[in-house]
Amino acid sequence: MTSQADFKLSRHPLGRLVLTDAEGVEHLGVTPVRAFPIAAPDEGLSLVGPEGHELAWVPRLSALAPELRQWIDEELASREFSPELRRLVAVSSFSTPCTWTVETDRGRTDFVLKTEDDIRRLDRGRLLITGSQGIVYQIRDLQTLDRGSRRLLERFL
Numbered sequence: 001m002t003s004q005a006d007f008k009l010s011r012h013p014l015g016r017l018v019l020t021d022a023e024g025v026e027h028l029g030v031t032p033v034r035a036f037p038i039a040a041p042d043e044g045l046s047l048v049g050p051e052g053h054e055l056a057w058v059p060r061l062s063a064l065a066p067e068l069r070q071w072i073d074e075e076l077a078s079r080e081f082s083p084e085l086r087r088l089v090a091v092s093s094f095s096t097p098c099t100w101t102v103e104t105d106r107g108r109t110d111f112v113l114k115t116e117d118d119i120r121r122l123d124r125g126r127l128l129i130t131g132s133q134g135i136v137y138q139i140r141d142l143q144t145l146d147r148g149s150r151r152l153l154e155r156f157l
Helices: 066-079 147-154
Strands: 008-011 017-020 026-028 031-034 043-048 054-060 085-091 098-104 107-113 119-121 127-130 136-139
Touching (some): 085 147
Antiparallel strands (some): 031 043, 085 098, 127 136
16 A cells, blocks of 8 residues: 555546556556545545555545546546435425435435435534435435424434
8 A cells, every 4th residue: 555645646538547566556447435525535545456455545535636636536436426415305204115206406306215214413413324225325415404304304213
């Protein structure tokens, strides 16, 4: 494993990330993996080779050069899909399973909440809600939701 100063990143003509380590060895198909994707998305990133071994560690993403950061952000965006729930429009019933109609930062959608256990409380008023298809919706701050959304959500908490 190498530190941030001991490697270079580039793009293969087919778009895949290439890590060149301190010895000059190129590793095609590198995957960035956040250590703490929700609690501290800017802190701790592992660059993992195609065999699943960590090739490099980046302690802080914001310290990377803009071009490198852009490439890593693009790779992460293709792997991470966690829409931010902005408003609860309706719920089909107050017992589970039930269908939720919500507005997210990516548009309006419906999902099935199988059980109240699929709502996970985090610190500072944050919530993670997992729909039946495995998509995890985030609420970054419960207090930023409108009153109607908070009232609907309180029935499940």
